[in-house]
Amino acid sequence: xxxxxxxxxxxxxxxxxxxxxxxxxxxxxNASGILGTLAVTVSFAATLFFFLxxxxxxVPVMVNLFEWLKLANFTxxxxxxxxxLSLLWLMFVTGIGTLIHMxxxxxxxxxxxxxxFFAYLNLFVFFMITLVMGSNLLIMFIxxxxxxLCSYLLIGFWYKNQSYNDAAKKAFIMNxxxxxxxxxxxxxLAYLFxxxxxxxxxxxLANGWPVDKTWLGIAMLCLFIGACGKxxxxxLYTWLPDAMAGPTPVSALIHAATMVTAGIFMITRLNxxxxxxxxxxxxxxxxxxxxxLVAASxxxxxxxxxxxxxxxxxxxxxxxxxxxxxxxxxxxVFHVITHAFFKACLFLGSGSVIHTLHGEQDMRxxxxxxxxxxxxxITFLIxxxxxSGLPPFSGFFSKDExxxxxxHHNKVLWIIGSLASIMTAFYMFRLLYLTFYKDxxxxxxxxxxxxxxxxxxxxxxxxxxxLAFVGGAIxxxxxxxxNEYLAPVMAKPAEHHHLGNTEYMLMGIAVAGxxxxxxxxxxxxxxxxxxxxxxxxxxxxxxxxxxxxxxDEIYTAIIVKPIYAxxxxxxxxxxxxxxxxxxxxxxxxxxxxNEGKTIQNGSVGFYLLVFVLGVCxxxxxxxxxx
Amino acid sequence: MENILQQVGIDNxxxxxxxxxxxxxxxxxxxxxxxVMFMSIEIMLNAVNLLxxxxxxxxxxxxxxxxxxxxxxxxxxxxxxxxxxxxxVYRNHNGIDIDNLKKLKG
Numbered sequence: 001x002x003x004x005x006x007x008x009x010x011x012x013x014x015x016x017x018x019x020x021x022x023x024x025x026x027x028x029x030n031a032s033g034i035l036g037t038l039a040v041t042v043s044f045a046a047t048l049f050f051f052l053x054x055x056x057x058x059v060p061v062m063v064n065l066f067e068w069l070k071l072a073n074f075t076x077x078x079x080x081x082x083x084x085l086s087l088l089w090l091m092f093v094t095g096i097g098t099l100i101h102m103x104x105x106x107x108x109x110x111x112x113x114x115x116x117f118f119a120y121l122n123l124f125v126f127f128m129i130t131l132v133m134g135s136n137l138l139i140m141f142i143x144x145x146x147x148x149l150c151s152y153l154l155i156g157f158w159y160k161n162q163s164y165n166d167a168a169k170k171a172f173i174m175n176x177x178x179x180x181x182x183x184x185x186x187x188x189l190a191y192l193f194x195x196x197x198x199x200x201x202x203x204x205l206a207n208g209w210p211v212d213k214t215w216l217g218i219a220m221l222c223l224f225i226g227a228c229g230k231x232x233x234x235x236l237y238t239w240l241p242d243a244m245a246g247p248t249p250v251s252a253l254i255h256a257a258t259m260v261t262a263g264i265f266m267i268t269r270l271n272x273x274x275x276x277x278x279x280x281x282x283x284x285x286x287x288x289x290x291x292x293l294v295a296a297s298x299x300x301x302x303x304x305x306x307x308x309x310x311x312x313x314x315x316x317x318x319x320x321x322x323x324x325x326x327x328x329x330x331x332x333v334f335h336v337i338t339h340a341f342f343k344a345c346l347f348l349g350s351g352s353v354i355h356t357l358h359g360e361q362d363m364r365x366x367x368x369x370x371x372x373x374x375x376x377x378i379t380f381l382i383x384x385x386x387x388s389g390l391p392p393f394s395g396f397f398s399k400d401e402x403x404x405x406x407x408h409h410n411k412v413l414w415i416i417g418s419l420a421s422i423m424t425a426f427y428m429f430r431l432l433y434l435t436f437y438k439d440x441x442x443x444x445x446x447x448x449x450x451x452x453x454x455x456x457x458x459x460x461x462x463x464x465x466x467l468a469f470v471g472g473a474i475x476x477x478x479x480x481x482x483n484e485y486l487a488p489v490m491a492k493p494a495e496h497h498h499l500g501n502t503e504y505m506l507m508g509i510a511v512a513g514x515x516x517x518x519x520x521x522x523x524x525x526x527x528x529x530x531x532x533x534x535x536x537x538x539x540x541x542x543x544x545x546x547x548x549x550x551x552d553e554i555y556t557a558i559i560v561k562p563i564y565a566x567x568x569x570x571x572x573x574x575x576x577x578x579x580x581x582x583x584x585x586x587x588x589x590x591x592x593x594n595e596g597k598t599i600q601n602g603s604v605g606f607y608l609l610v611f612v613l614g615v616c617x618x619x620x621x622x623x624x625x626x
Numbered sequence: 627m628e629n630i631l632q633q634v635g636i637d638n639x640x641x642x643x644x645x646x647x648x649x650x651x652x653x654x655x656x657x658x659x660x661x662v663m664f665m666s667i668e669i670m671l672n673a674v675n676l677l678x679x680x681x682x683x684x685x686x687x688x689x690x691x692x693x694x695x696x697x698x699x700x701x702x703x704x705x706x707x708x709x710x711x712x713x714x715v716y717r718n719h720n721g722i723d724i725d726n727l728k729k730l731k732g
Binding site: 601602604608609612 | 651654655658724725727730
């Protein structure tokens, strides 16, 4: 029963994928959309069942299908593990997945390849479930690669635009770099523990299995590189902003709410190993903090509505890594969840705006939309308040926990995180003001078509906005349901912050910081009514930020160009030499053959002479030389 | 039997058959007439036969002589086939000069 239900949970989206791929065109637009949505809804229902069961019994459900690989002292099972952590993840993957599928029915309605879109989305959900449910690192790796593939397919969904294809390739290649690290990490762990099952490794550690700390450190670092690729951390973050080339529901589902949190999932899953390597945790914390600051500063000046959200995602992911690096896995998970709610809502809201404006993404050509798009505006406002960290919205609790933990461990990281938060408040309100306030700055034609989006689009927005509003309730400071719930999968008990004066002061600072950010945005874009200048007029620091610190250009100069140079060297020099050699041998053989064929002249006498000479020389060799 | 070998000596048989063989070779190499070449080949064959018989006697082993019978039978068959080919060649080319057969190289 449990096995069947778990398999249903896993394979419902896959069935949706198969049907949509093979019969989607025949089914018609609405049917393929509804089918895709239903497939994920089934998964969500199954997840809900398991979630409630595991929450009550506190016993994880293990599903062992078969033995996959068996080597001398190393076995890999094809098995799944539905414990507290994976079910929590599945809850929001399938839950938000369902909402976004629903949204896409309306959003993608005019696209000629709608069935393909739903097929890919279903496939993505399938792989994400595989990633989360697997009971060992190899199954996680299957899902890990699969979601990367789906991400590639969906970023390049509008494949007729070359720059979108380039963005898709960039995402794929960047992810491959991380994946290599992940794979090496798995190999080292397999070598160290003779197993890649989470439970096995845990048991072995508990039984005092001798582990080489150096190798373990290297393995953890490699896994972290994998997480960097998937979760867009420095230095592998540049693909995520470009990934916005995909349709907006994709950005919401894959590049904000679920796939990019895979790295955080993996580190949380292996928290009992990461705890043993404090040096690596230190690196994670620093990388996370720096990423959050850098990405937030780039987000300050972007004018593309989705680019702002993309950099905000990178920045928030950075904060989650900061929490991971400080050993506060529960808090990172908490922020993953609240972030999934409000960021999905923000992306879907921006999609609603883009949909109304027929593909316009530049905020300089928006404005005044709050009058016509009331529901979009209100949900967007709630999510913006949540991401800015104002109480009582969900983002306040999770972000505040992160900053509080940072304050207790390392003041510098706290300052960096707080700065990033202030910037977040600023650019999010800048986005809000530019999009929804003042007067509309687009063309007259667009102005006539302004309208609120249909209910299939607004319903997910409302649900997500409610979740973004109340989501913080799962882990209130002092009485955290989440910490208790996750306690069985954590190696170390969660730190409890006593709500003393320091903590209230920190909350005050965080809220004041957010208000400062909002205030600056208000003064700039509402009081003075500024509109960001055209690209050519951007100067100074803003220009550096606008061009994303020229990181793409630097990567091009130091990595891409040399690789091209090596490529052209091999093409123009090595290949020419090698093919010259090969063709030369061929030509020599032809020449020899052409000369040799004149010997066959048809004169029997000549043949006989040669024959006799041959026999004579053989005899001579046998009798005289030997 | 033994006294024949004692009278003539095995080496003389070897010399004779070598000589016959060389005559055959030179006949094949120098003559253009197919029938003469054919005869030369037969000479070579018989040189070998002679050698076989001589050694068979020398070793007191009848197997060599049995071989000779076989080889003569095969040679007879070969001659029949060869001469038939020559007749066919003669009919086509009005001659049996070996140089006429250059076309056979294809």
